[in-house]
Amino acid sequence: MKKIALAGLVAVALTTACNQTKTSENATAANGTTAADSTKGINGLFASFWERQSRLDPLSATAQGDNRYNHLLPNDQTQAFRDTLSTFYQDYLTRLGKFDRAKLDENDKISYDIFQYDLKQRVAGLKLNTWMIPFQQFWGLPISMGQYGSGQGNQPFKTVQDYDNWLGRVQGFTVWADSAIGNFRRGMKAGVVLPKALVVKMLPQMRAADMQVTDPTKSLFYGPINTFPKDFSDADKQRLTEAYKKAILTQVVPTYKKMGDFLANEYLPKSRATSGINAVPGGPEIYRYYVGYWTTTEKTPAEIHALGLREVARLRAEMERMKTELGFKGTLRQFFESLKTNPKAMPFKTAEEVLAGFRKIQATIDPNLKKMFGRTPKTPFEIRRTEAFREASASAEYNQGSPDGTRPGIFYVPLPKPAEYNVTQGMESLFLHEAIPGHHYQISLQQENTSLPKFRQFAGYGAMTEGWALYCESLGKELGLYKDPYQYIGALSDEMLRAVRLVVDTGLHTGQMTREQAIDYMLDNTPDNRENDTAAIERYMAIPGQALAYKIGQLKIQELRARYEKQLGSKFSLSNFHDELLKDGVMPLSVLETKMNAWAAKQK
Structure with a gap:
């Protein structure tokens, strides 16, 4: 998961009033005027919005390399602050509506659609009672x-x-x-x-x-x-x-x-x-909001639940095939248990050895990356062990670098018990997802594209952000990985985790599953242990809907690639497809599909 550095998920942070903002100085900035207002045209509107938001959300500004407000940590926990946000967003929606979308160029139409979508989401989110948590x-x-x-x-x-x-x-x-x-x-x-x-x-x-x-x-x-x-x-x-x-x-x-x-x-x-958000007053409405927010679709919890069950069945069949290939005679659950003590799956003794293993993965894929990507980031990249104070409960994650490259993108790996680090947890697929070419490529290329309006340069949409990263896991064989059967089982397990999430997240938050039932479902379908599955389920309980973004986004990107490979035949270039997918930053999936269809039409 991409680290909430808080920049990548500014929209959800603001709508739930969970990022830190507001002083009287900020309120003045939000409602007053700035130099950016004098810039004419729709990009002037975007620039003005960004200036005001940066003051309202100074932690995100810091994460994005804007150090003007590094001294501020205003209080976002007040009704006055939420009212300021609501007025701020509605004002810019009204201003946006004064532009004739049909007269904009193609890139500005994309900006228009994203901006409108984002502000409507924020206004809707402020009507919920999530500020009580x-x-x-x-x-x-x-x-x-x-x-x-x-x-x-x-x-x-x-x-x-x-x-x-x-x-x-x-x-x-x-x-x-x-x-x-x-x-x-x-x-x-x-x-x-x-x-x-x-x-x-x-x-x-x-x-x-x-x-x-x-x-x-x-x-x-x-x-x-x-x-x-x-x-x-x-x-x-x-x-x-x-x-x-x-x-x-x-x-x-x-x-x-x-x-x-x-x-x-x-x-x-x-x-x-109780386990799910449905149990609190207004809970079903809150969950529907988060499902839409995180997937950027109009899919219902019931539709996603059914999709998850189908994906789990498909991946179980492939896991059964690998179990047979390795000569294991027992059940899939017994196979999972055997992996936990199999020395071939736990080759490390120290934290440094695990980190060296990740560096080896980076070296292996590097030659093949050049065939798949015409554009690569300038932002430096580092692999680090997670800090001790949060290591025990942290997941592996990516923390974005600064746009100017002075702060590297960092892949954090928690290693509280390095001798127990098991590659069937998905070591190679984890690197592809969290690091390269997953979050590091996508986020860095987006931040480095100074031609985008700021609100797009630093946007975060879970379905495309996490969907891209999960799609990158499926590139493993093309990148020279997954040759070790245990690493491939790890990749299958990682994808299975995302499929299981569709089932348990919707199950938890619609009241179909308790915490304990969801943990048992994960144990039945993934090779992880009860401790880790418990931490995962508690994460989904804490952040309703977020876990849905990965699979929904991945399936859409795979669908688009397959569509264009069929349509374009020999004219299809995977490198060009990836470059086009990433060059304009993340966006709601419907906007992405429209953009990519236009690209494919030009390839013909």
């Missing part, structure tokens, strides 16, 4: 603060001003936390609360050893002090060191303690035993 165990500001403030993430720590900027964000965090607790309490009264199983997972995050410290030098947030740039003066180092120690002990630690105590003492007893 400010964060959960998978994402939200308490987790983002650790990633930004560690000195290893999106927040830059290169200048004295950078260090002072972070202190401003810490100040904002204390205010945000009080309002978030207030919203949780509103949810408790209304019955809009998280499942108990998720709240239990949030408690250790608030009380982690490097969060709840008495010695500030042991804090995760002391990291930047340990890596001062060499050109800092002794006076600046001393001042900042004392300021960070004070901020950690008087602001950061008390804030995390306050949230942890609230969750344990007040919220946990009021959390719910």
Whole structure:
């Protein structure tokens, strides 16, 4: 999954009021005028929108390499902020409607369609009561603060001003936390609360050893002090060191303690035993919204559930074939269990050996990538082990680089038990998805395309973003991978996981499945263990609909490729197809299909 760096999923973050924004200064910027307003034409409208949004969503601006608002962490947990957003979005929808779409050029028509779709989604999302759940165990500001403030993430720590900027964000965090607790309490009264199983997972995050410290030098947030740039003066180092120690002990630690105590003492007893969002007031409507948001389609939960069952059956048949090919005589479940202890599937002893294995995959596919892609990113790429403070509950993920290339794209791999790292979990397919050519190519090429309006340059649509990454897994054999049967089983398992998600996500959030039933279904159809399947199901419980994006998007891209291969015959170029697919950034699937059909017509 692409790391929510928060840029890639700005739309959902804003509509659910889960990214961090608003001061009176920002409200003025949102409702007032900016220099961009003087630019005429539809691209002037887009530029104006982006300027205002960047101030409203400063964490995403930081992730995108816009450092003007690195000191801001406004409070997005207020009704006033949600009202500001609603007025902001509706105003730009009205302005957009004044343009005659038929008179726009082809690229501007794409921009028009995406912009209209996006703003309508945001306005609709603000009408939901999801603001009563400010964060959960998978994402939200308490987790983002650790990633930004560690000195290893999106927040830059290169200048004295950078260090002072972070202190401003810490100040904002204390205010945000009080309002978030207030919203949780509103949810408790209304019955809009998280499942108990998720709240239990949030408690250790608030009380982690490097969060709840008495010695500030042991804090995760002391990291930047340990890596001062060499050109800092002794006076600046001393001042900042004392300021960070004070901020950690008087602001950061008390804030995390306050949230942890609230969750344990007040919220946990009021959390719910049910698993799906359908169980809260307005839940069915919330889920329908998220299904549409994440898939960018009008498919119903029932249609997606049925599609998932068909895909699971197809992939089970291929897994049965591989089981037979390897000479295993038992059931598929027994085959899965045998893989967990098979030494051929666990060749590593140390974390460094696992990381070296991923670097070998990168070297293997590199020659074949040149045949499949005419355009490749300029953004640097790195493979890193996930930070210790979140490694135990994290998934492998991609964190985008900055558009100017000063911050690399990073493929994070959690390795709490490296000797147990099993390639049948999908090592090669994981790299293709999260790293190259999956998220790194798609996101970097999009960010590097400065000819796109900013709202497209930094857009994130789950169905195309994750659909592309899952499609890239299917390129494994063409790229020289999946020659090892255990790695191929891993690839099948990864795709099976995405098919299973269609079943369990819709099952959970329409009340057809409990948490326990969903975990058992995953165990029946994938080779993972109960611990990991439990974490996966709890992720789907926390983020309704997100897990649907992968398979829905992949199937659409595969459908388009097959269509054009048949239509164009010898005129079809896979490299050109991939370049066209990626060059204009991600977009809703219906807009993508229209664009690609126009491209195919020109190839004839």
